[in-house]
Amino acid sequence: MGFVLGLGGPYHHDASACLVADGHVIAFAEEERFSRIKHHRHSRSAAAAAAWCLHQAGIGWSDIDEVAVAWNPHWPNRCEYLTDEDVIAELIGPHAHHAGGPRQLTVIGHHRAHAASAFYPAGVTDAAVVVADGSGDGVATSIHHGTRTGLHTVHEIPFTQSLGWFYQAATTHAGLGDWTNAGKLMGLAAYGRPAIDLDFLRPTRGGYHLDLTGYGLAPSIDQTARYSDFSYYRNLHRTYSKAFTDAGVPAQPSAGYDTHRGIAADLAASVQLLLQQCLISVVTTAVKETGASAVCLAGGVALNCTTNGILARTPEITSLFVQPAAGDAGCALGAALELAHRRGEYTMPGPHQTHALLGPAYDNHAIETALHAVGANYTTPPDIAAAAARLLADGRVIGWHQGRAEAGPRALGARSILADPRTTALRDRINRDIKRRELWRPLAPSMLDLAPWTTTPDGPAEFMIVAHDATPQAQQHIPGVVHADGTLRPQRVTPDNQPTYARLLHAFEAETGIGVVLNTSFNVPGEPIVESPADALRSGARLGLDALVIGDYLTIPPQNTTR
Incomplete structure (x- = not known):
């Protein structure tokens, strides 16, 4: 082997x-x-x-x-x-x-690794592959043609034309934090108006063009020498700060719970719309130049669910695959698959990736060891999924730790915080009291069947990375997972991939008539998603969750037994 x-x-x-x-x-x-x-x-x-x-x-x-x-x-x-x-x-x-x-x-070149992470798991033999991120190996955006013989690079757009860095700079200017918080800008955009003219970036027939010459940073000047020491990156952010300020948006203070109106939201909406227009132009160009109607996406910008949703509904695109580990971590996957292909060990087409459950799992011995280490009281219900469903139907917010960990930044029912989606009160409790973050942050649904809840039930929905328009039924019956713009980012759960999670959804449907749960990542502020049972117990206590389900074990903190 x-x-x-x-x-x-x-x-x-x-x-x-x-x-x-x-x-x-x-x-x-x-x-x-x-x-x-x-x-x-x-x-x-x-x-x-x-x-x-x-x-x-x-x-x-x-x-x-x-x-x-990579x-x-x-x-x-x-x-x-x-x-x-x-x-x-x-x-x-x-x-x-x-x-x-x-x-x-x-x-393996950085963008080639990103492209491989999206193309080989897509299960197709002819695809337009687009990578968009901050920058890697001097490239910010690239177009590739994926065929039976592998990947062929069509275009590379340099780091001086970075959509990712544009989005990051706007995130910081809006008071939402550094590059690790770019997802906040996407959520905030739903509350604003795209009324701010950011004329230094424009979509073009072949993609887009960024020109910050008016702010002292001309794209025609060779910046290669300033790339590796990050001096260009630092100067770019100062330049963007001036550009946004000149557009009528002074730098905003750190955002709080209620920052979902006013100039910061308008900046978010304007930047989001411009990003969409530019990326859609790149993808349209890729489809035309490759002649392929299947599209594969990777790179940090590909985590933008709103843009992905628009692409998924574009008639010229017959299928869309977005690598769930679209950020730089996913480059390990792409580098390995590209190398395997070059060695003649990868047969095209490979299987279509339907889950991201590729990380560690823990057996009962490991779980019991962690429970005993903290002196937790626990039970082993005969049907852990049914027991969890009853807690959710009773309004409890639970930590859910099952099987192999997910790849990528989205919790997909392996390391998740779950709640009843039928009320916005639990959404607000999770944002305000548990995750301790902005109240306007959207939360996502895991579901058995998309048909009642989205207008595009056959669209891509494995990884909570593509926004779907919510149906009136969804807005009425599961408002906790419908965002302010009328969209939701669903995960379709299948028993073949996640049997226990699917049983939970069936049991919750039996309790409530709704085969949907609210799902967000299981982590405390500033930390990664939990990995081990010990992480789950520690984070669950800090977050004040009502109960924890770890494998076949249920533990309810003493202070929460009468909630």
């Missing part, structure tokens, strides 16, 4: 590892889940994620045929292999490096 390992996150954030065996994904994990540092910021190390991938397969470093990294450390020069021992030790950990780890890593 041939094993290849992909590594992501060499830009000091979102480190990850993915193991592929004979072309099949065996394991994927993000380093943040082990380090408990969100995005695993300020480190390249994917040591814990890589070690877990090998452990999951029952192999050692000597069994790995080749390791790929990064060219010598950009703008070409580089096929990374041989710097210090950097390799930084990526996989010094212990692994000295215990038979690789002495050479195959370099």
Whole structure:
């Protein structure tokens, strides 16, 4: 059996590892889940994620045929292999490096890795593949043609034309935080009017054009020397601050619970609309130039559910696949699959990815050990799904920890906080009292059947990454998961992939007549999604959840037994 390992996150954030065996994904994990540092910021190390991938397969470093990294450390020069021992030790950990780890890593370009993460799991043999992010290896947006022979790059747009950095800068200017909070801007956009003219960015027939010359940053000047030391990035954010201010939007103070009206919301709406127009233009160009009607998306910008929803409803696009781990962590998946394809170990077309449950799971012994370590009282109901459904129907908010962890930033019923979607009161309680964040943040639904709830029930809905228009029935009966713009971002749950979660939904439907639950990520503010049972118990206590379901075990904190 041939094993290849992909590594992501060499830009000091979102480190990850993915193991592929004979072309099949065996394991994927993000380093943040082990380090408990969100995005695993300020480190390249994917040591814990890589070690877990090998452990999951029952192999050692000597069994790995080749390791790929989604990064060219010598950009703008070409580089096929990374041989710097210090950097390799930084990526996989010094212990692994000295215990038979690789002495050479195959370099897969950053955007090529993103593109591979979207194309190979899409299960198609002809696709327009678009990657849009902040920047990687000097590229901000790229178009590729995916065929039976692999990926062929059509266009690359440089970092000086970054849609991702534009969106990040607007997030900061609106008082919503740094680049890790870009999703807030998308949620806030629903409350504003796109009335602010940001004339420095415009969609064009072939894509888009960004020109900040009027603010002292001309796109025609070669900025290559200032890319690697981040001085261009810092200057860009200062330039954007001036551009937004000149457009009539002074820098906003840190957003609070009630920041969903006024100038910040209008900026969010204006930026969101402009991003949509530009990305749709890029995708339209990709479809025309490749002649393909299937579209695959990756890169951080591909996490924009609103834009994805518009693309999914575009008549010229016959199918849309968005990699659930669309951010930089997903590059480990793409690097591994691209390497497997080059080695002749990946057969086209591969299977269509229908779930993201690729991370660690924990058996009953591990769960009981964690419960005993904190002195938790617990029960083992004969049907844990039915017991959880009764709690939800009774208005409880529960932590749900089941099976293998999800890949990507969306909780998909493996490491989730669940509640009854029939009321906005529970949505508000989760945002205000549990997650302690802005009240206007949308929460998403997991459901058995899309037909009653969305106007496009056959659209892509595996990963809560595509917005659907809500039906009147959804707005009336599950308002807790319908956003202010009349959309929801659903997850369609299937018994084949998530049998316990599907049973929960069936049981909740038997209790309430609604086969939908409100689902948000199981994490405390500022931390990654929980990974282990110990993480779940610790975070559940800090969040004040009414109950925790971990595998077959139910624990209700003493203070919540009479809620």
